[in-house]
Amino acid sequence: MNIGFIGLGNMGGPMALNLAKAGHRLHVFDLSQLAVAQLVEAGARSLDSPAAVARAGVEVIISMLPAAQHVKSVYLGEDGLLANVPKGVLLIDSSTIDPHSAREVAAAASKQGNPMLDAPVSGGTGGAAAGTLTFMVGGAAADFDRAHPVLSAMGRNIVHCGDSGNGQVAKVANNMLLGISMIGVAEAMSLGVSLGMDAKTLAGILNTSSGRCWSSEINNPYPGVLENAPASRGYSGGFGSDLMLKDLGLATEAAKQIRQPVILGALAQQLYQSFSLQGHGGLDFSAIIKLYQKDL
Amino acid sequence: MNIGFIGLGNMGGPMALNLAKAGHRLHVFDLSQLAVAQLVEAGARSLDSPAAVARAGVEVIISMLPAAQHVKSVYLGEDGLLANVPKGVLLIDSSTIDPHSAREVAAAASKQGNPMLDAPVSGGTGGAAAGTLTFMVGGAAADFDRAHPVLSAMGRNIVHCGDSGNGQVAKVANNMLLGISMIGVAEAMSLGVSLGMDAKTLAGILNTSSGRCWSSEINNPYPGVLENAPASRGYSGGFGSDLMLKDLGLATEAAKQIRQPVILGALAQQLYQSFSLQGHGGLDFSAIIKLYQKDL
Amino acid sequence: MNIGFIGLGNMGGPMALNLAKAGHRLHVFDLSQLAVAQLVEAGARSLDSPAAVARAGVEVIISMLPAAQHVKSVYLGEDGLLANVPKGVLLIDSSTIDPHSAREVAAAASKQGNPMLDAPVSGGTGGAAAGTLTFMVGGAAADFDRAHPVLSAMGRNIVHCGDSGNGQVAKVANNMLLGISMIGVAEAMSLGVSLGMDAKTLAGILNTSSGRCWSSEINNPYPGVLENAPASRGYSGGFGSDLMLKDLGLATEAAKQIRQPVILGALAQQLYQSFSLQGHGGLDFSAIIKLYQKDL
């Protein structure tokens, strides 16, 4: 299949590579020549603008961009995708942005005859490279079906979340809960250890009790509990604290727009902001436990 | 085995019944004649004070009381257990109290030659009746081994948490995390549904993603997501909000004593306090979602 | 002086009337015919668009609009003020918006030769009618001097806060602190009264101690403490809870953009959002004490 791909960064690059490996013919654009070169080496065709990608005769265009402003610019800009793409081409935006903006762009696309899906991912750069991402997809069922084989080349778990924007809704809701849970685990582990318990014993109990969650089982923030978790290697790698901060910001912003309280969510955002102020934004988000244990 | 049992309330009653069913000879005390009568019917011997239980020739005494003040009074009071019990009798307190008090009472018992374990439970009245409780046990390993067959008649999961007091530590750490997670799930579900997602679809995504936790999987607070959860029957039954409030109070108090911050834990306590002020303290603790969705 | 005025709502209407009373010749625009009619009765000239106001031969144009999107549209829109106003005309925006947007619009104005000031107010509709508003003004000192006599016809306290945008900065910082203080007073009064103190006695002590603040002295949230405060008339009138919510949203949004934690500010926003969800957004912002005392 001829597929356009815009945005070849830490996530987009390996995703596009997986599409190429799967045998698709890629037509790519990125501002970084280095990023483009890697794809060209894998057989992709380099184009010099989103508009050129739109006019390259592709069936599907996938974008992976840093924030809503870039998505709006690439899709809605004067010489952007919508101004150049033929009717019927399927548009898939995998950027993580607020649901409101996602719906706005999708509505504009739909108005001129292009089906559009929001399809943010979870799984990080590791999942992007391994092709094991989860895609949370919002849009019409028929378009989801059409996108499924393409997304399957990049991910393992492709979930239809409902109408347009709902992929982003699922992503921000999940990641807000993740941020809250991680801080909750950090507090529970700190409290228990400070009160005299062995960290591994405590984690074992939480994981077989009602406190268990992904953050206690898979990414426990206490060093030494899980050998392969970021906590056991100085909090390097993993999902960065500043990325969690960004997602919490999307969640509280989306909540504000619909007048929905998210009390712990807002506090979690502030705690990650404080943590970032202390200079730790680049560490895995489990490092938030440093707010609670000065020796970690 | 001859076993003393003090405190035959909603939890202690069914726990003692399971011991009786397992063939043990029980010597019981409770202020409520009604509670005692049920046990007598099951073959137990009724005694008129903790002191009488202490002198009844038992090998083990188990207590299940509402709060630290009752535990201190029953064990340390002028005519209490310690003033009357022969050396060597094993004492097991299954009340949920603060770790500091648990250690204080155990130290007093140890000083006069009685091994003591703190062994708070999780699993609620359902688990007490079914004999499927989890026991989190603090104390010496040899005493834990001695208690194991007795506790096994009342629970399915008997966990040694380390030294004296650590059973209580595990309990408060777990339940603080549980309270935080539940509010986090309530916020994530409310946000997602308010932004347009179907509740069941959203829960399904959380449960297969990094937001998953006991509160999203087993006791999801959104009505209709889980047929058998309290949320689907008006939040009746389950683990009451006021009990969660009590446990959050134990956690923040224990944290204060050791100067350990628990930021989300303290906020969770306040939110359950606010919820209780609105008159909802008797509902299952998943009902906290009512703070976020006025129509639930 | 010939003065243009755009936005004649609850605040803008009485502000413009005070300018008319002071002898200025007004050229006004508002979408509401009723609002315009009141000003015409007072001698103002009605125009049918911001563009018409821009071309009306005025020396100064003042705008008073609900939110940043309206300000951007009126100033930067295709047929907006900047596209039509002659060089040198002084532009004053008294809307309360985020500092970033204020600076963006002022920079665009400056680029084409129009000095611009951000000049949000405090004092509410009462201050607008009485001409006793406080103006917090951001922009060049010379422009501030030029604006001073005009603003003095509408307010009593005209403060220069520094460069462009700083009027908005002062406003959001002050109102965030105000929201936090009000909730703090609500909690302190609720705690003291629930613990057995007389409300007036407690307020008297706070007001002569280190807890004193505008919210305890001038707008005490406990009914009966201050005869003329909203709390003593069912929380009607005053500064609405939903307006406080809006300002807290501006504060946390501005903080997010510069990566500045505002922990209590974010929690105050969430509490006002919860209060609004309960249907109380129209009450004076001191009514937030209802979250703490179910009988108030």
Added chain:
Amino acid sequence: MNIGFIGLGNMGGPMALNLAKAGHRLHVFDLSQLAVAQLVEAGARSLDSPAAVARAGVEVIISMLPAAQHVKSVYLGEDGLLANVPKGVLLIDSSTIDPHSAREVAAAASKQGNPMLDAPVSGGTGGAAAGTLTFMVGGAAADFDRAHPVLSAMGRNIVHCGDSGNGQVAKVANNMLLGISMIGVAEAMSLGVSLGMDAKTLAGILNTSSGRCWSSEINNPYPGVLENAPASRGYSGGFGSDLMLKDLGLATEAAKQIRQPVILGALAQQLYQSFSLQGHGGLDFSAIIKLYQKDL
């Protein structure tokens, strides 16, 4: 007048000295010989136990102790004050403790014929030395009148707060509000300065607007705003952060006992706990602004 005084620490020492200077005959006890020596030099008589003070023929006994456990021990202990004091002697406890304990001790005193007042102070060690403390007094009006001349030798502002315990209630309510306000000012100043405002200009605006409070006017946390505030001398002197933490702990504990939510109060406590964990507990409580500005 013959006056007993128990507890001659940083606060009690200078308070007792002021009584001596006013011509009263003091009979004192403290565990520290050094503290006692200073009073003896000023003419006081040294006694070797609270019991001895109780039997020394005094009309009034004043105590100034660190925490509730010391107050209970001194008053209710086996050989304590109540076991030894003649009927009718007026007892005044100036310690800052929880209202519940204060009422418990006063009730025991009253039962055996001794009127008792709780009379915690504000004003710090400076106010204690200068004799300018504020006394917040709980107890019967006649006892308050009797105590007034004695307290006036140590303080300037002697306030009757109502029945027994209400002095403590006023103190914890005021100090909880103070802690919240200080953090609020820290956030507002940090936000404004980070957004580009001059700190003094911003403080000036807050202090003439609705955000004004004791913490912005008298103890502004931003360095350089007030020449004589702790912020301008490295946060030395003043009211220590760990003392604020203690008072916030008393407030949230008192709130818990009566099931009263204090949401910002609890969060303020946690933030001061976090600040203390970072090793800053000895700095003036305005230093909490360091949580928000990494360069301060």
